[in-house]
Amino acid sequence: MMTKQKNVGVDDADFIQETDKNPSNILPEKLTFDSSLQFACHPKVSCFTACCHNIKIILTPYDILVLRKRLNIPAHEFVTQYTEPTYLEKTDMPGVQIKLVGEKNGCPFVTPEGCTVYTDRPSACRYYPVGMADFHEGGTDDPEEEKFFFLVKEPHCRGHEEPKRWTIREWRADQGVDVRDEMNKEWLRLVMRRKSFGLQATLSEAAKRMFFMASTDLDHFRKFVFESSFLDTYEIDADTIAKIKDDDVELMLFSFKYLANTLFGAAGLKIKEEKIKIKVAEIKSRQDTALQQAEKEYEELKAERELLEKSRQAAKGTPSDT
Ligand code: SF4
Ligand code: SF4
Numbered sequence: 270m271m272t273k274q275k276n277v278g279v280d281d282a283d284f285i286q287e288t289d290k291n292p293s294n295i296l297p298e299k300l301t302f303d304s305s306l307q308f309a310c311h312p313k314v315s316c317f318t319a320c321c322h323n324i325k326i327i328l329t330p331y332d333i334l335v336l337r338k339r340l341n342i343p344a345h346e347f348v349t350q351y352t353e354p355t356y357l358e359k360t361d362m363p364g365v366q367i368k369l370v371g372e373k374n375g376c377p378f379v380t381p382e383g384c385t386v387y388t389d390r391p392s393a394c395r396y397y398p399v400g401m402a403d404f405h406e407g408g409t410d411d412p413e414e415e416k417f418f419f420l421v422k423e424p425h426c427r428g429h430e431e432p433k434r435w436t437i438r439e440w441r442a443d444q445g446v447d448v449r450d451e452m453n454k455e456w457l458r459l460v461m462r463r464k465s466f467g468l469q470a471t472l473s474e475a476a477k478r479m480f481f482m483a484s485t486d487l488d489h490f491r492k493f494v495f496e497s498s499f500l501d502t503y504e505i506d507a508d509t510i511a512k513i514k515d516d517d518v519e520l521m522l523f524s525f526k527y528l529a530n531t532l533f534g535a536a537g538l539k540i541k542e543e544k545i546k547i548k549v550a551e552i553k554s555r556q557d558t559a560l561q562q563a564e565k566e567y568e569e570l571k572a573e574r575e576l577l578e579k580s581r582q583a584a585k586g587t588p589s590d591t
Contacts, residue, residue, distance in 0.1 A: 299418075301417065302437050303438065305435070305437075307432070308429055308440070312382070316425055318383060321375055330456055333352075333365070333484075333485055398423075398426065399421070452518070455525035483527070494523075503539065503541065504541050505538075
C-alpha cells in the first residue's frame, strides 16, 4: 500500500520514518541502484493498509507543501490539524510528524480502500521497503558513491511474497522517490549537520523557532522575507526575489539556503555591505557611549573623592595636598 522508510539504527540521513527499530528486520546486504528487488504492494495483498497504522511519519517541508496543496488549506491549518510536534533524529531540531487517529491509531489519510492522498503521499511512505543511507555530508563529491540501500523485511508485510521483480532504480522511479530526494536533501542535511555537531553546541531558541517556521509554514516564511527588513539586510538578486515571491518550491529551497547560512554559517547568502557598516558603526557607537559613560563616572567619583578629602583636611585644620 505504501512505501515506508525505517530508522534502522544505521546513521542514515533518511530518518523521516520510524516504525520499527528492530535491526533484525533489516537485511544485512548493501544494495545499489542495480540490485534486484522482489516486491509489490497493491489492494489485493492480505496486509493491505496494515502499515499505515502505529507508524511514525516525519514530514519534510516538501511533504507539507504538497499535502496542504492537495487538501487546499493553508500550511498552518494543515500543521495544526494533521500533525504533532516531534524532535528530528535525536536532535533538538523541532519538526512535525503525522498525528495518528482513531482506535486503530491510524494515519488520518488511510481508509479500507487505501490511501486517500496516494499520489501526494509523504516521502517516508514512498521508500518502503527500501531504506537509503546517504553519507554525502563529509564524504566525497560524488553523491552516488556515498549512497547505498538496504531492504527492510518485516513479518507482517506480505509484499515480499509477490512475484514482481525490479531493480532498486526502477522501484525508486516508480515511487517518485528521486524527486523527493532532490526536494528533501538540503533539509535532511541541516538535521544531519545538527546531529553531527552534537548537543553541546547550543542552538538558540530563536534559531530553533526559525527552523520550525521555515520547515512547516512557508506562508509565514514568505511574510518574513517580504514584510520584514530581510531584503534590506541580505543581498538577494532580482531574479531570485521574483522566483521566491510566487513559487513555493523556490521559496522552500531558498529557505534551506537561508537556514544553512544562519544556523551553520554556510556560504550562500551575503549580508549587504552597508548593513555591515551600519552594524559596525552601531557597535562602535555603543562602545563609544559606554566609554564616555565610564569616563564620566570616573570624573564624578574623582571629584567626589576630592571634595571629601578637602572637607577632611578642613576639619583637621590642615591644607589639602590635592
Ligand atoms: S499518507 Fe497514505 S500511505 Fe502514508 S501512512 Fe497515510 S495512508 Fe498510508
Ligand atoms: S504489502 Fe507491505 S507495504 Fe504493502 S500494505 Fe502490506 S505491509 Fe504495507
